[in-house]
Amino acid sequence: MNEVQDLQVNVVEKPADNATSSKYSRNNPYEATVVINRVLNGVGSDKETRHFAFSLEAGMTYTPGDAVGVIPENRAEAVAEVLGALGFTGEERVLDHFKAEISLEEALRTRLSIGKLTRGSVGQYAKLPGAKGIGGRGFEALQHLCGPENKLHGDEYCWGREFIDLITDFPGAVAEPQELFNVLSRLTPRLYSIASSQLVHPNSVETTVRVVRYDTHGRSRLGVASGQMGERADVGATLPIFLHSNQNFRLPEDPTAPLIMVGPGTGIAPFRAFLEERQAKGDSGDNWLFFGDQHQAYDFLYHEQWIEMQAKGMLTRLDTAFSRDQPQKIYVQDRMRENAAELYAWLQRGAYFYVCGDAMHMAKAVEQALLDAIVKGSGGTPEQAVEYLAKMKKQKRYQRDIY
Ligand SMILES: Cc1cc2nc3c(=O)[nH]c(=O)nc-3n(C[C@H](O)[C@H](O)[C@H](O)COP(=O)(O)OP(=O)(O)OC[C@H]3O[C@@H](n4cnc5c(N)ncnc54)[C@H](O)[C@@H]3O)c2cc1C
Numbered sequence: 001m002n003e004v005q006d007l008q009v010n011v012v013e014k015p016a017d018n019a020t021s022s023k024y025s026r027n028n029p030y031e032a033t034v035v036i037n038r039v040l041n042g043v044g045s046d047k048e049t050r051h052f053a054f055s056l057e058a059g060m061t062y063t064p065g066d067a068v069g070v071i072p073e074n075r076a077e078a079v080a081e082v083l084g085a086l087g088f089t090g091e092e093r094v095l096d097h098f099k100a101e102i103s104l105e106e107a108l109r110t111r112l113s114i115g116k117l118t119r120g121s122v123g124q125y126a127k128l129p130g131a132k133g134i135g136g137r138g139f140e141a142l143q144h145l146c147g148p149e150n151k152l153h154g155d156e157y158c159w160g161r162e163f164i165d166l167i168t169d170f171p172g173a174v175a176e177p178q179e180l181f182n183v184l185s186r187l188t189p190r191l192y193s194i195a196s197s198q199l200v201h202p203n204s205v206e207t208t209v210r211v212v213r214y215d216t217h218g219r220s221r222l223g224v225a226s227g228q229m230g231e232r233a234d235v236g237a238t239l240p241i242f243l244h245s246n247q248n249f250r251l252p253e254d255p256t257a258p259l260i261m262v263g264p265g266t267g268i269a270p271f272r273a274f275l276e277e278r279q280a281k282g283d284s285g286d287n288w289l290f291f292g293d294q295h296q297a298y299d300f301l302y303h304e305q306w307i308e309m310q311a312k313g314m315l316t317r318l319d320t321a322f323s324r325d326q327p328q329k330i331y332v333q334d335r336m337r338e339n340a341a342e343l344y345a346w347l348q349r350g351a352y353f354y355v356c357g358d359a360m361h362m363a364k365a366v367e368q369a370l371l372d373a374i375v376k377g378s379g380g381t382p383e384q385a386v387e388y389l390a391k392m393k394k395q396k397r398y399q400r401d402i403y
Contacts, residue, residue, distance in 0.1 A: 029240035045298035048211040064273035065249035067191040071240040072225035112184040119154040131173040160216030190225035195269035197276035208269040255283035258351040264292035267357020292321035333369035344377020359402035
């Protein structure tokens with residue numbers, strides 16, 4: 001059964017908005033089974049975005065707008081590389097953050113962040129008693145990366161590097177395995193916006209995960225959690241997860257309220273959940289979706305579902321921006337500007353405006369396009385547009401889930 005068909009038949013009652021997960025939590029995660037893991041991009045795409053579904057136990061409930069937390073593990077190869085560079089076997093005993101005794105291998109795999117390097121870790125590494133013994137002018141060079149006065153150098157060094165780079169560039173500082181707990185931060189869970197409605201998928205939770213892969217400083221890198229999900233989470237595998245409530249990203253209570261949703265890339269995830277939920281409930285409000293990515297041919301995530309929803313009149317408008325399908329880059333904010341008059345008309349009708357995805361560039365550009373649409377539509381000043389948006393925020397009609 002494909003997802004669109006699945007959407008129409010599996011509607012069940014679920015408890016009200018409590019978004020809790022029975023006895024499970026971040027500290028007591030649920031060992032979920034992977035029931036779907038499929039690549040959403042077509043052959044030829046530069047991206048690897050995967051649709052995941054995890055099994056849930058009875059009593060675990062979520063609401064569109066929530067996220068699922070994944071407790072990741074570092075790759076065995078990365079752990080082995082760090083152990084090799086430090087000259088340890090992995091069998092050494094250490095005390096974890098809760099003073100439980102475990103092997104160093106387990107600590108490096110499940111407790112400590114050996115991925116993305118931070119200035120904090122570099123600073124702590126330089127403070128180890130053994131750091132002074134780093135050969136050549138190593139200790140001096142290491143110190144040049146530490147402290148507030150060297151912030152720029154430190155940031156530059158950390159960019160695109162991981163712990164393995166630090167111990168390869170400045171070897172010999174770690175004398176005792178336990179010292180690693182002073183140097184490395186804790187391996188933390190990763191959150192993924194939920195991409196499903198539990199009205200349609202009562203026993204599972206779905207997500208849209210972009211696998212982070214990049215090459216820097218002569219090494220191929222893989223995101224800890226997304227890499228694990230991309231490479232070591234086939235259907236049938238298990239992963240510890242928890243449900244994470246987000247009361248600040250919610251569908252309107254009014255089923256007739258119009259929605260404008262801007263979700264490029266993986267930002268599309270919660271809007272799949274919103275639309276599935278609205279469809280399942282039979283909500284009559286209009287729905288306008290802006291989606292963007294690199295290429296229409298490979299990167300139009302869930303397009304079959306959108307086409308189906310459009311045909312049914314459920315998705316009132318769909319505007320897409322594929323940045324690399326033409327010489328000049330086109331983004332979702334450009335589509336918003338092209339449709340400024342209609343966008344403002346929707347806002348005047350009481351539309352709720354939602355943004356999800358990249359916090360660094362996209363969210364700011366979308367906010368500016370929204371302000372511009374308000375100026376254009378209302379004939380007011382930029383200051384009045386800012387006030388208009390502030391009022392929308394107060395009414396919970398401007399909500400963001402950005403990362
Ligand atoms: C509320 C919330 C919702 C989220 N929803 C989603 C979602 O729906 N889908 C999704 O895919 N993600 C989502 N994320 C992001 C997700 O939680 C992870 O941060 C992401 O998957 C990366 O984690 P990772 O462990 O795979 O990578 P990590 O091991 O944490 O590595 C990521 C880091 O690698 C570095 N890096 C990445 N690319 C490059 C590069 N090209 N050059 C140099 N350095 C680079 C950056 O420092 C980056 O921070 C969400 C985050 C939050 C907070």
